[in-house]
Amino acid sequence: MNADELQAYRDALKCNFKGLDAVFEDCMNEALLLLSEQGIKDYLKGASLVCMIGRGFEPVLVYLEKMPQVAKQLGEPTLSLVSQAVWDLSRSPNGNAIPPFLQTIAEASRRLGSEEQLRLYVKILMDMMERTTGSIHGFHTTIPSPGLPELLQQVPYLLNNLSLHGFKNWIDYGVRNYQNHPERQKNYFCLQSADSRAILQRERHGTLFIDNERKLDLYLRSLWQDPEHLVPYSSGLDELRKPMPYYDAYGIRVPDVYDDVNDANGNVTGIDRYRALLAHIAAHRRWTTAIIADNFSPFQRIAIETLEDSRVESLAIQEYPGLRQLFIRLHPKPDENACKSAEESCIRHRLTILSYAILDAHHPYKNEVILEYVERFNEIISDKTNGTKEIADLAISFVAKTRRQSDQLPKVHFTDTEIDYRDDNRHMWRFIEEGDEEEMFEEKRKLEPEEHEPEGLPPRHYPEWDYNTKTYRPDWVSLYESLHPAGNAADIDKLLDKHAGLAKQLKHILDLLKPQQYVRVRYQEEGSELDLDVAIRSLIDFKSGAQPDPRINMSHKHDGRNIAVMLLLDLSASLADTPDGCTQTILELSQEAVALLSWAIDHLGDKFAIAGFSSNTRHEVRYQHIKGYSEQWCDTVKARLAAMEAGYSTRMGAAMRHAAHYLSAQKADKKLLLVLTDGEPSDIDVTDQQLLIQDAHKAVQELDQDGIYTYCINLDANVKPGEDDYVTRIFGNHYTIIDKIDRLPEKLPKLFMSLTG
């Protein structure tokens, strides 16, 4: 390219920044190498467009530098695609996102690999920008998107872990839930908030540990008789240091996700990679004895580690021959001549070659030392009495024999030397001295935790159903369970005395309901006893020439009630109201009703538990334990019931899910969840009235699938039963509305009996 041509190109680029001239020639040289004639035109046109947006020189520079590569990889139409996107960005209030956007393009094109994908990627970003850019009066968008710059920062990481489809879902979730909350939106898009990570985890590609935990547990247990814990660590968030699997006294640490690996022989699935890792670790646990590290140099140590890895793998392969293929496919296969020993340290490279040669008998390596040591290794292995110590000796002699001056060089050859299914071998070393310093002058200071742990059980997290998107918000609600404080049990006894007349009535019904122990089943072809009446009738029939009835036996069967009941009380603030025409609050009436019902159920002998709930935003759903299944209807329980108080809101879904968690653990033929509530689900952090109603409905469906029958006793006098009211929406037709609340103590036990009778 001569000066005239360069000048012609320079003229075609309408841009007058000072810095441009210094880099223009280099950029053009690269562009000419990579682009067609038409491409050059588009390239210069695109750069002019980027220049015209008036955002300084930086965007132009990035465009000029990065785009030839991108266009070469994905095709030249990307040139105008990107410049147009930059132009669109500049026409919105999001100008500050332009440089980071351009920065992501090179990375994105490398990950996405096709023009359509890149087009889709740009579209997703533009879409996100439009939806999050705010406007004051609804006419002109004036407030820049808070999340966009944060999102662009995270793009390389996100694309690394998500498919484009998952990327879109992740963004959609953030936009949907944090559209009106700039700070939260930022937190979401820079991966700070918990649900942002949870959604990311859900959308990730690859084999997730959590989905396969049981499978892997079973694998360890069945093939290796090793019941050790598995603890996942996050493999993605630490970009600088890649964590490695390891094990210690607290369990085996494994990555939270493994992608499938493709090689010439096909596909190694993520689950098989997990299995290879566990086989390797289990083999260590079985065959490795820890040795003292202090006497070995760092080089000797890595050599010992590598050969010990090979040794336990050989032993594992003897046990399970199929592991050899699996290990071979996951083991890197370094080129024998890849490492230049004059410039870089080859120690890792050598060891990896040795390790591969041991593993695969058909290895391509010619190096005599390697071959010799493979031979010696096999000799040691063939004697079963040899262990870690003997391998350590071999490793030390290998290091000594192959030692080069260049091993000390700071530049280490790392390519193809990372064997990612192996752990970090921390377990095989014992240290006599703690460190190089002989004495520790400072005692370790113990930091007192500043915050006090909340009393009671740790929170449980439950998902919540978002009906807008038909998805669950993972771990959305935190539920705290605690014992209900106790009051005076005598109060409840007084209440029961007050209703003594009613109790007498109920008792009559109860006696009828009580299970009759033995029931005769007649007319059985096969039975435990002959039913004489029928038999004689049959015999007469037979003698008189008619067809006799063969069902002449009878048997007995037990008839028992086998019901587990959970009574879930809404303890929200509205319970403190006194309804029209009553002298007592709803709370007091509920207390009486629950006391009577408990007395009745206790009388029947059904399994029975009581709990109350209220909520104060999704971060604090309180679930108060009043009576458990194993507790008797005694003074302790009565005292808790007597202390019932109303407060906060009604987040019903989470409480129902938690109650169901106890109920489903009960062994019973029928499981019944009774929900006593006085109003629709609501909470102060939810503006959409429908959301919690739909969530509660979803919870009812989930419970139904678990074989739990949900029934609502509603005390809301304002509900008009019909298609549209919330009770029908949540519970279908499984509900009763009690209009005259003062009759609740009478109605509730009767209702229960008619339900279960």
Add this chain to the structure above:
Amino acid sequence: MTDINIEQYNIKQEPYYEIQSNEVVLYKAAYKARMPVMIKGPTGCGKSRFIEHMAWKLKKPLITVACNEDMTASDLVGRYLLDANGTRWLDGPLTTAARIGAICYLDEIVEARQDTTVVIHPLTDHRRQLPLDKKGELINAHPDFQLVISYNPGYQSLMKDLKQSTKQRFTAMDFDYPSAKVEASIVEKETGIDTATAIKLVKIAETARNLKGHGLDEGISTRLLTYAARLIINGIDPTDACRMALVRPITDDVDIRSTLDHAIDTIFA
């Protein structure tokens, strides 16, 4: 009661049985004293085969009853049947055994209802009698008669356990899957498969037995191993044969299946 064909209950050929420890001596001693015996052990570990073998060795007829939930006391003792001229008594298997002096083997006794099993009580203590109350007859058991029950404690169900009063009438012998070596040779002799494959099959069985209590109620039995071996002999690919005979029958749990399938792949690689 001379019309009973005793011959049909005799065992003609020696059933193959590999002695595991001193069980034969113990059993012989128990038989000599005519003590009732309870055989405990997981399914398919050779309980029934052992009894057959012993009956053959002692040259006694063997009457086997497979117990089930619908079985009533009259299924064991006997019942009246309607006849053209009225009714006719038909001995049940227990009565027959007591009359002819056979070994009566009640297989999987816990499957029968508890009130049914009570009828064996008078036969199992010093009385050695069986009252047929419906018929008004009292049978004194033949001197050679012996009662043996088998019982699989692996079900771990509250509902399916023997009453103490029943348990305490028996001497008991524990059976378990044989050691790997013995089991391999059993599979080999029973089916004629080669030693190497037999060892591999046993190894698979061991991996499954490690999962007992973790989703599996019972491990892979020796019986299933012989099924797999026969399939392999008939030209089925070993991995397919193992899947069909060892894994699919014992579990529908996806995770366990995938783990065992993987074990098969690594062992038969």
